Amino acid sequence: xxxxxxxxxxxxxxxxxxxxxxxxxxxxxxxxxxxxxxxxxxxxxxxxxxxxxxxxxxxxxxxxxxxxxxxxxxxxxxxxxxxxxxxxxxxxxxxxxxxxxxxxxxxxxxxxxxxxxxxxxxxxxxxxxxxxxxxxxxxxxxxxxxxxxxxxxxxxxxxxxxxxxxxxxxxxxxxxxxxxxxxxxxxxxxxxxxxxxxxxxxxxxxxxxxxxxxxxxxxxxxxxxxxxxxxxxxxxxxxxxxxxxxxxxxxxxxxxxxxxxxxxxxxxxxxxxxxxxxxxxxxxxxxxxxxxxxxxxxxxxxxxxxxxxxxxxxxxxxxxxxxxxxxxxxxxxxxxxxxxxxxxxxxxxxxxxxxxxxxxxxxxxxxxxxxxxxxxxxxxxxxxxxxxxxxxxxxxxxxxxxxxxxxxxxxxxxxxxxxxxxxxxxxxxxxxxxxxxxxxxxxxxxxxxxxxxxxxxxxxxxxxxxxxxxxxxxxxxxxxxxxxxxxxxxxxxxxxxxxxxxxxxxxxxxxxxxxxxxxxxxxxxxxxxxxxxxxxxxxxxxxxxxxxxxxxxxxxxxxxxxxxxxxxxxxxxxxxxxxxxxxxxxxxxxxxxxxxxxxxxxxxxxxxxxxxxxxxxxxxxxxxxxxxxxxxxxxxxxxxxxxxxxxxxxxxxxxxxxxxxxxxxxxxxxxxxxxxxxxxxxxxxxxxxxxxxxxxxxxxxxxxxxxxxxxxxxxxxxxxxxxxxxxxxxxxxxxxxxxxxxxxxxxxxxxxxxxxxxxxxxxxxxxxxxxxxxxxxxxxxxxxxxxxxxxxxxxxxxxxxxxxxxxxxxxxxxxxxxxxxxxxxxxxxxxxxxxxx
Numbered sequence: 001x002x003x004x005x006x007x008x009x010x011x012x013x014x015x016x017x018x019x020x021x022x023x024x025x026x027x028x029x030x031x032x033x034x035x036x037x038x039x040x041x042x043x044x045x046x047x048x049x050x051x052x053x054x055x056x057x058x059x060x061x062x063x064x065x066x067x068x069x070x071x072x073x074x075x076x077x078x079x080x081x082x083x084x085x086x087x088x089x090x091x092x093x094x095x096x097x098x099x100x101x102x103x104x105x106x107x108x109x110x111x112x113x114x115x116x117x118x119x120x121x122x123x124x125x126x127x128x129x130x131x132x133x134x135x136x137x138x139x140x141x142x143x144x145x146x147x148x149x150x151x152x153x154x155x156x157x158x159x160x161x162x163x164x165x166x167x168x169x170x171x172x173x174x175x176x177x178x179x180x181x182x183x184x185x186x187x188x189x190x191x192x193x194x195x196x197x198x199x200x201x202x203x204x205x206x207x208x209x210x211x212x213x214x215x216x217x218x219x220x221x222x223x224x225x226x227x228x229x230x231x232x233x234x235x236x237x238x239x240x241x242x243x244x245x246x247x248x249x250x251x252x253x254x255x256x257x258x259x260x261x262x263x264x265x266x267x268x269x270x271x272x273x274x275x276x277x278x279x280x281x282x283x284x285x286x287x288x289x290x291x292x293x294x295x296x297x298x299x300x301x302x303x304x305x306x307x308x309x310x311x312x313x314x315x316x317x318x319x320x321x322x323x324x325x326x327x328x329x330x331x332x333x334x335x336x337x338x339x340x341x342x343x344x345x346x347x348x349x350x351x352x353x354x355x356x357x358x359x360x361x362x363x364x365x366x367x368x369x370x371x372x373x374x375x376x377x378x379x380x381x382x383x384x385x386x387x388x389x390x391x392x393x394x395x396x397x398x399x400x401x402x403x404x405x406x407x408x409x410x411x412x413x414x415x416x417x418x419x420x421x422x423x424x425x426x427x428x429x430x431x432x433x434x435x436x437x438x439x440x441x442x443x444x445x446x447x448x449x450x451x452x453x454x455x456x457x458x459x460x461x462x463x464x465x466x467x468x469x470x471x472x473x474x475x476x477x478x479x480x481x482x483x484x485x486x487x488x489x490x491x492x493x494x495x496x497x498x499x500x501x502x503x504x505x506x507x508x509x510x511x512x513x514x515x516x517x518x519x520x521x522x523x524x525x526x527x528x529x530x531x532x533x534x535x536x537x538x539x540x541x542x543x544x545x546x547x548x549x550x551x552x553x554x555x556x557x558x559x560x561x562x563x564x565x566x567x568x569x570x571x572x573x574x575x576x577x578x579x580x581x582x583x584x585x586x587x588x589x590x591x592x593x594x595x596x597x598x599x600x601x602x603x604x605x606x607x608x609x610x611x612x613x614x615x616x617x618x619x620x621x622x623x624x625x626x627x628x629x630x631x632x633x634x635x636x637x638x639x640x641x642x643x644x645x646x647x648x649x650x651x652x653x654x655x656x657x658x659x660x661x662x663x664x665x666x667x668x669x670x671x672x673x674x675x676x677x678x679x680x681x682x683x684x685x686x687x688x689x690x691x692x693x694x695x696x697x698x699x700x701x702x703x704x705x706x707x708x709x710x711x712x713x714x715x716x717x718x719x720x721x722x723x724x725x726x727x728x729x730x731x732x733x734x735x736x737x738x739x740x741x742x743x744x745x746x747x748x749x750x751x752x753x754x755x756x757x758x759x760x761x762x763x764x765x766x767x768x769x770x771x772x773x774x775x776x777x778x779x780x781x782x783x784x785x786x787x788x789x790x791x792x793x794x795x796x797x798x799x800x801x802x803x804x805x806x807x808x809x810x811x812x813x814x815x816x817x818x819x820x821x822x823x824x825x826x827x828x829x830x831x832x833x834x835x836x837x
Contacts, residue, residue, distance in 0.1 A: 021364020503566020511582025
């Protein structure tokens with residue numbers, strides 16, 4: 001084996017599926033002088049890859065994770081290490097059958113072959129399953145198993161054959177040296193390696209290594225219990241590792257998977273058993289491997305009984321016994337997504353962690369492309385390590401969220417479901433007043449945000465059927481018709497909105513204008529006081545963000561962006577500042593609260609509180625300036641994300657409660673009401689066709705496809721300009737459209753309301769495909785109370801993007817008619833945009 005070299009271009013720490021995939025793809029992209037180290041021996045150094053059950057079910061409700069999985073499956077097949085067995089997700093309850101219908105929507109949206117089948121279909125392929133225990137199943141023929149250790153050997157071999165890689169096993173990292181904010185050195189038990197780039201790809205140990213450099217990778221090692229029972233007579237007579245489909249017993253949170261003559265039974269139903277990375281035993285201390293912990297039988301007994309119920313003839317066969325049992329360690333994160341990208345704390349230190357076997361090669365390719373080009377073919381922004389706020393990196397937060405999430409691995413999770421633990425961490429200054437008004441709080445980036453106010457229940461009688469009540473419990477879960485009532489009150493009178501979750505930072509210094517100009521698409525060289533809404537692009541012309549920029553002075557710009565992606569935006573701007581130090585970032589997120597005031601009476605309300613001129617002539621649209629509100633200095637910006645006259649008011653945090661109170665006192669005679677994020681983020685936005693980053697906008701979409709292009713492109717250079725100019729001269733491969741649902745009546749006689757993620761089909765159920773080879777799906781869905789319609793947004797093939805075109809949406813395996821209402825940014829409500837003036 002090679003010795004530890006003294007210098008490398010890049011050091012990859014970890015030789016599991018992720019580290020091996022990464023060195024493979026880096027080598028293919030032209031990287032050389034790669035060093036890969038691991039404290040274990042090869043090919044199985046003792047991490048989670050070595051004990052994984054190695055099966056892959058491709059369908060996930062997340063497009064990002066599905067795309068990474070499909071890419072991984074393609075790579076596994078190319079390496080010849082994938083065996084297709086098919087797989088069933090079986091349902092014991094009607095509630096689970098409804099969830100499987102929702103999985104069918106995701107399968108159709110992502111283009112994966114699947115179908116809902118009867119118990120007879122299952123036992124025809126898995127004859128040792130008791131069909132009386134199930135109501136039906138979700139069948140995916142492309143499910144299969146992989147040899148992840150063999151795949152790792154092959155991928156390392158590719159990099160070695162290219163002369164790009166030096167592999168050094170059985171050396172342990174003892175330190176990571178950081179100088180002037182950049183990684184400089186990896187200290188190991190075999191010597192030190194000078195390197196400007198280091199990737200931590202060592203799974204459950206990743207937090208421990210990141211801490212050596214003063215960085216955080218917020219994951220926790222967690223136990224997943226698994227046993228192997230055999231020999232099973234029905235399996236022993238078959239050749240090969242697997243010849244029967246894999247079964248996920250979804251209602252018991254278990255799976256049963258053939259492995260030769262054995263059946264492996266794994267569980268996600270037991271209590272959350274979390275470990276600290278520092279407490280994982282060493283290779284010398286471990287009986288099997290460091291990530292194969294001693295089995296705790298009491299935790300598994302209930303699941304074993306349930307598995308015996310489902311497969312009594314196999315698991316209860318004469319001579320069958322438990323031949324292997326472990327508490328296997330895997331990585332869990334606070335939000336369930338991988339942790340990828342360069343750490344915000346240390347330049348050149350990257351994370352490729354919390355990745356399962358099913359996503360490994362896809363993640364390896366994505367991270368290698370990101371490191372090489374600054375972006376990846378598959379958009380992975382939901383997995384960006386920069387997404388975490390400081391409180392989300394805290395050990396207590398990680399443990400609480402992962403403990404709560406573990407039993408949701410096979411759970412039925414509503415798309416709007418809220419966390420129970422780690423709440424109340426970030427409170428707006430008006431939180432007490434909101435609580436007294438009956439606010440129903442949803443959490444975003446730690447902030448408690450009112451989604452609606454129970455105190456507005458009286459509006460339901462005022463607006464009657466116009467609030468579009470939902471009959472089905474699933475459609476109405478984590479929702480209230482009060483949202484639509486608040487919306488109508490705002491449209492008629494005025495609404496006051498807590499927007500404290502906004503992230504906010506200033507770009508300051510003599511080079512501020514040039515810095516902002518080089519990052520954003522819109523013209524930033526504007527007069528002081530101008531407000532600019534702008535996309536931010538990556539190098540290939542995909543969306544990196546969309547946000548608002550205000551020029552406050554010749555050398556100061558204020559950036560206001562969504563809370564969920566705020567820290568990633570902060571890092572993106574920081575990474576693109578001039579090297580000469582003429583521009584700096586000042587994070588103001590915790591210094592200011594933001595209050596939105598919108599509606600026809602907004603000017604009357606604000607005018608009552610200030611002597612400043614807030615007329616249209618005196619305070620024009622897309623301008624900002626300081627106002628004095630009852631002796632409080634407030635920065636006001638005349639913009640709107642709900643399509644109404646009004647302002648965003650940026651108030652020092654300690655004075656936010658007072659301004660909130662003043663607005664309500666001044667607004668009471670005008671009928672103003674507190675309005676939740678359900679209006680701001682959904683109903684108001686969708687009526688106006690406003691796009692949102694993370695739903696309509698991501699790295700795989702272009703400004704042209706989103707119909708957000710402006711008449712001209714500024715002459716100044718900015719990130720993505722060349723790609724954007726090329727996109728403008730080419731025909732779009734897809735077009736973002738707004739549609740309305742024509743008829744909500746289901747076959748059961750209950751009106752159904754889509755929530756997002758559903759496939760768009762021809763009126764008779766035919767498949768549509770855009771120029772990228774993707775199938776259209778609903779990016780956003782919600783009520784449009786002013787129109788009396790349920791609105792959907794989706795990217796359609798260009799030939800289908802025609803106003804009046806009649807299509808269908810598939811929801812819970814039923815087709816509902818929809819009609820295209822807009823094929824550009826023209827809103828369905830107030831198409832001339834008169835109300836914002």
